[in-house]
Amino acid sequence: MEYCERLDVGFWAEPVNALSNAAFLITALLLLRILRYRQQGDVPWDFYLLILLIAGVGLGSFLWHTFATQWAELADKLPIFAFMLVFFSSYMARVLRLSWRLILFWLALFLLLNVAVKLSLPADLFNGSIMYLPALLALLMMAFASVRQRLHGAMIMFSLTGLFCVAVTFRSIDQLLCDSFPLGSHFIWHLLNAVMLYWLMRTLIRSAHTT
Numbered sequence: 001m002e003y004c005e006r007l008d009v010g011f012w013a014e015p016v017n018a019l020s021n022a023a024f025l026i027t028a029l030l031l032l033r034i035l036r037y038r039q040q041g042d043v044p045w046d047f048y049l050l051i052l053l054i055a056g057v058g059l060g061s062f063l064w065h066t067f068a069t070q071w072a073e074l075a076d077k078l079p080i081f082a083f084m085l086v087f088f089s090s091y092m093a094r095v096l097r098l099s100w101r102l103i104l105f106w107l108a109l110f111l112l113l114n115v116a117v118k119l120s121l122p123a124d125l126f127n128g129s130i131m132y133l134p135a136l137l138a139l140l141m142m143a144f145a146s147v148r149q150r151l152h153g154a155m156i157m158f159s160l161t162g163l164f165c166v167a168v169t170f171r172s173i174d175q176l177l178c179d180s181f182p183l184g185s186h187f188i189w190h191l192l193n194a195v196m197l198y199w200l201m202r203t204l205i206r207s208a209h210t211t
Contacts (some may be wrong), residue, residue: 002068004174004184011066018065020187023194024058031201038205046090047205053083054197061190084135085110087200088142094208095153096145110138126172136164153203160196160203167192 005014012018031051035043056079064076089107092098098106113134121130139161146154171189178184 003065003186004178004182005186006065006068009068013068014065016183016187017190018062020190021058021062021065023191024054024061024197027194027198028052028055028058030198031205034202034205044090044094044208046086046094047201050083050086050090050201050204053079053086054201057083057197058194083197084138087204088138090208091142091204095151095204096142096149097209106138106141110134113137126168127175129168129172132164132168132171136161136168139164151207153207156199156203160199163192163196163199167196 003014003017005017007013028051031054035047035051060072060075060077060079063072066072085107088110089103092103092106093100114131117130117133123131139157143154143157143161146157167189170185170192174184174186174189
C-alpha cells in the first residue's frame with residue numbers, strides 16, 4: 001500500500017487523505033476572491049490558470065486517494081507539474097523580470113533536473129518525495145534571486161521554501177508512522193501544501209509587474 005491510511009482497495013480506504021484535498025479547493029476560491037477585488041488594471045491570464053491548476057491539484061489528488069489506479073496517479077501528478085512550470089515562468093517573468101531567453105533556459109534546466117532525478121535516484125527514496133527535489137531547488141533559487149534584486153517578497157519566498165521542506169518531511173515519514181499512528185502524516189502534506197500555494201500566489205500577485 002502507498003500510504004498508512006490505505007488498508008484495502010475500497011473507494012473510501014483513505015478518507016482523511018482524500019478529504020484533506022478540500023484545502024486546495026478552498027485555496028483556489030480564496031485566491032479568486034483576491035483577484036476579484038484587485039484594482040490594479042486587468043488581471044493577467046496566467047494568474048487564473050494557476051488558480052485553476054491549484055483546484056486541479058486538489059481534484060487530481062482526490063482521485064488518486066480514492067481510485068488509486070494508474071490513470072488516477074496521472075491525474076494527481078500532471079496538475080502539480082503543470083503548476084510548477086507555469087508558476088516558475090510567471091514569477092521569473094512578472095517578478096524577477098527576466099528575458100524569455102533566460103526563462104526558457106531555466107525551465108529547460110528544471111526539466112533536465114527532473115529527468116536526472118527520475119533516472120538516477122530510486123523512485124521510492126524518502127517515500128517517493130525525492131521527485132520534489134527539483135521544485136525545492138527552484139524555489140530556493142527564486143528566493144535568492146529575489147534577495148539579489150531586493151524585492152519585497154524575498155523573505156516570504158525563503159519562508160515558503162522552508163514550509164515546503166516541512167511539508168515534504170511529513171510526506172516522507174508517512175510509512176514510518178504506520179505502527180504508532182495508523183492514520184499517517186500524508187494528509188498534513190496536503191494541508192501544508194495548500195497553505196504554501198496560497199502564499200506563493202499572494203506573493204506573485206503582490207509583487208508582479210503587470211503593467
